[in-house]
Amino acid sequence: GESVGLHLPTLSVQEGDNSIINCAYSNSASDYFIWYKQESGKGPQFIIDIRSNMDKRQGQRVTVLLNKTVKHLSLQIAATQPGDSAVYFCAENTDGGSQGNLIFGKGTKLSVKP
Amino acid sequence: KAGVTQTPRYLIKTRGQQVTLSCSPISGHRSVSWYQQTPGQGLQFLFEYFSETQRNKGNFPGRFSGRQFSNSRSEMNVSTLELGDSALYLCASSPGGTLNQPQHFGDGTRLSIL
Numbered sequence: 204g205e206s207v208g209l210h211l212p213t214l215s216v217q218e219g220d221n222s223i224i225n226c227a228y229s230n231s232a233s234d235y236f237i238w239y240k241q242e243s244g245k246g247p248q249f250i251i252d253i254r255s256n257m258d259k260r261q262g263q264r265v266t267v268l269l270n271k272t273v274k275h276l277s278l279q280i281a282a283t284q285p286g287d288s289a290v291y292f293c294a295e296n297t298d299g300g301s302q303g304n305l306i307f308g309k310g311t312k313l314s315v316k317p
Numbered sequence: 318k319a320g321v322t323q324t325p326r327y328l329i330k331t332r333g334q335q336v337t338l339s340c341s342p343i344s345g346h347r348s349v350s351w352y353q354q355t356p357g358q359g360l361q362f363l364f365e366y367f368s369e370t371q372r373n374k375g376n377f378p379g380r381f382s383g384r385q386f387s388n389s390r391s392e393m394n395v396s397t398l399e400l401g402d403s404a405l406y407l408c409a410s411s412p413g414g415t416l417n418q419p420q421h422f423g424d425g426t427r428l429s430i431l
Contacts, residue, residue: 237419246321246407246422247360254417292360299416303350303409304373307360 215314222283224311226276226293235300238267238278239292241310247292250278252300280313288315319344321423323408329429335396338426340408342389348372348413349391350420351383354405363406366391367413395428403430 216222228236234255239247251262253269253276260267266279276293290312294305322341330336342349350373351363362375366385383393389410395402405427409420 235417239422244424246409246424249419249421252417252419294360300411300418301414301416302373303348303365303367303411303413303420304362304375305350305352305360305409305420306362307352309359 212309213312213314215316216283218283218285218315218317220283222280222287222313224278224280224291224313226278226308228274228276228293228295230295230297230306231274232297233295235296235298236267236269236276237294237296237300237305238265239294240289241292242289254299283313283315285315285317288313321408321410321421323423323426325426326424327427329431330398331431332398332400334398335394336398336428338393338406338428340391340393340423342391342408342410343421346410346412347389348411349385349389350409351391351393352407352409353377354407354425355403360407363393398430400430402428404428
């Protein structure tokens, strides 16, 4: 299948502002989506996930939006903090998240200015 | 609960050698997946093991192989190493077999080929 892509490779925001990271996916059969955060020298860390039967899901300071019509996924981070600086990846799966064969996007680097 | 543990953290090999990487999943997780991360190609799925059987396979040559033991621990082997195999190799685990189960990653093994 085709890989998930990202519109912006880098995003710079001011501390306290909201951040929006976007992701486009191409496989219409994908039914499970995940956002990961990767800090330097570490593995990807799970942030939030969403099933295709949902449009929106909220976590602590994060919200994921799914638009199946245009195959678009976004991650919103409220009141961005310096600790949010990292590379963010979206990933998709066609098995409802029951199997471990994720397809990842290229990543967006988020830089938070104090 | 302990996270996913990968050993070794760093490894230096020369072309033509072979290498074995190890992964211990989160306790109770039966699915283990391996990914290769490079600056150029991003995160790419190698293969997934579930209950000691390879369940999914990515688009990598046969030099890349793996196995899973009865305690769910997994090893990945790369034979006849090439310069292009230099990468961060990530292992991820999940319960496996049920929906909406995000994978959780280790911090990876950084493999450098000289």
